[in-house]
Amino acid sequence: MALFTPTFSLKSLTSTTSQRRRFGHSNWSFTARATVAVDAPSSSASDRGGAAPKLLLEVKDLSAVIADSKQPILKGVNLTVHEGEVHTVMGKNGSGKSTFAKVLVGHPDYEITGGSITYKGQDLVQMEPEERATAGLFMSFQSPVAIPGVSNIDFLNMAYNARRRKLGLPELGPIEFYGYVAPKLELVNMKIDLLNRNVNEGFSGGERKRNEILQLAVLGADLAILDEIDSGLDVDALRDVAKAVNRILTPKNSILMITHYLRLLEFIKPTYIHIMENGRIVKTGDISLAETLEREGYKAIA
């Protein structure tokens, strides 16, 4: 008797978005424990001396479909992010949150069918994914793919050098780079042997999330898009990850984060909360919106 069990696997992920908000009174209120990172962040927006923060990202009437099936996912998303703002997108499963994040970084599974995205004054849609990344756009993947055969440190080194090239800086060799990257591990509370393991291969859910944040720490970002960095994490791991994010980013960095839970927002304080529904941002507010949501569910804000 012969037995055949061919294995194939296909994966596709979908999700949601946000809307716009003006008023650049950015409210960067992390506890300033930031000993690391680039410049030490000052703890409140008032230190900024009133100058209106710069426009970073402007999304207008963005609509997008799944490239294969042409199924519409985003149906007119509007969102504006200024330097230093923390935006949170919440919404039911399938409302388009993750799709929005992926469209911003140029994921090939989606096709933009309308609207515009302007990032630092440039038309983001015309940029290749790697150009978006070197321009300071970073997305942490909800479930990052494993890459057997490529060690974590090689991967980070390649990515870091790509960014250095873009900035016209000399690239770092493996030894110099090791010196640069080793201290960053402490930030995400990971062991050094993580560097020699293959990218995400055999990583637990928590390790994958930490690894994403490690990449953020190494590469830096002007706009960090954090797609459910809290999913699958226990309380301690969540605190580690959130703490790391707070230490990595400065008051000039902006965050767009997607989450289902208030818990994360206790660690990373949002300037705005957006509720996404059926491919659109239907409501925008402050932290109280998330609190209502946590208490009463989506019905309460419908």
Next chain:
Amino acid sequence: MATTNSMSISTLNSYYLPKSRTPPPRRSAYKPPRTTTTTVFAQPPTLAILSDPHVLRLAETLEDSIAASSSAASPPLPLQKLRDISSQSLLSTPWPSRKDELFRFTDTSFIKNSEIQPIPPSEMQSIASLSILGDTVFPNLAIVDGYLVDSLSNSSGLPNGVFVGPLSRLNSEDIMKRVSKYVSSFQGDLFWSLNGVGAPDVIVVYVPEGCKVENPLHLRLFSFNGSDKDSKTLPISNPRVLVLVEKGGEIGIVEEYSGGEGNDKCYWTNSVMEIVIGDGAKVSHSYVQSQSLGAAHVKWTSVRQESTSVYELIEVSTGGKLSRHNVHVQQVGPDTVTELSTFHLSIGDQLQDLHSKLVLDHPRGVSRQLHKCIVAHSLGQAVFDGNVQVNRDAQQTDAGQLTRSLLLEPRATVNVKPNLQIIADDVKCSHGAAISDLEENQLFYFQARGIDLQSARRALIFSFAAEVVQCFPDASVQKKVESLIRKLLDPALP
């Protein structure tokens, strides 16, 4: 009844080749099947039908060459036995055609249409002084064109009781007895038998009971004689190695094939390694083949695993115009562990073929097989036939097999035939085959971190191979193979 100790093909040729073609008489039903030399002679005409004149001529050429080069002293008994068995089987083995299942995807006409020239041993000494092989810190044997070259070898530093050397120099009667038992205890195909007829000696690696050899033994097989591309001749070498590890012993073998300057020299390496692993013993076998792109490389690895023994094979093959590796693993006791990790690379007009067969006849065997190949040329081809037999008594077997092929050029070809035959009913078997370009979501992950598509593709292609290369237990081998692959792939990639 006619009996001879050493049957010779030429004797038989004089009987059966064109001049004497008598019609075969019917074989009487009660006669025993022809299994001995004796019967062969008693039944000549039957053979005439099955014999392939081309094969017989080739066998005769090899035999003549051995006769001419060997000294007057008769060969050690096991070697004689090997030659007899091999000669005999060649009498009834035709040259394989594409109609044979085992050669369905593998065209051997390149070898068949070439004039095969045995390489005499005298030519060896002249190159003995050349440092063609580079240095190695490990105990090693240099085997050039199938002949052991003492001046380039160094087998010092091995533990007491370990024997590494040619059978003709083996003095221990006990070891000789053990060797006799296993030499050619298995029957392969035509190429296996041609090797048996053409092998000048058998290199024996003997590890006594309980002996753990710390450093890997490096077998460096080098093809020195080669013909030019258009000459249509193939100098042939027939290296043969027997590895015998007694109960509880352990050894690592690094078997490395290379060949001279230039990448278009033509030669034919027709190699056989037999490995016998005793109870609880372990053999880690690294095999690297980077011969000329004009060469034919045919290789047999036959492994016999006794209870609780471990066999690991890590292979990387990149060379040869026609390269075929036949791996046969036979389990002869329970609780064995078998791990096969192989990587084949076709960067030119070349064929890389792996035929593996794993036969499990006892309970609780564990096997893991991973075969990967990259075809990076529109005329390149890769073949994989991976057979796993889980027979009636092999209950609670845990057998896994996975093959992945990467086709990087239009018209690049891969033929894969993974197959499991399961008779036992309490087993865990898995099997998967994937043929693809690179994974989109992996490429995107690189891009999302700022790495351009071309660099990402390159990294992923190397990583595809790395999964196997990382399995080499010896770091220096790993490094060497990594740079070999890099050197081959870099110009081949767009």
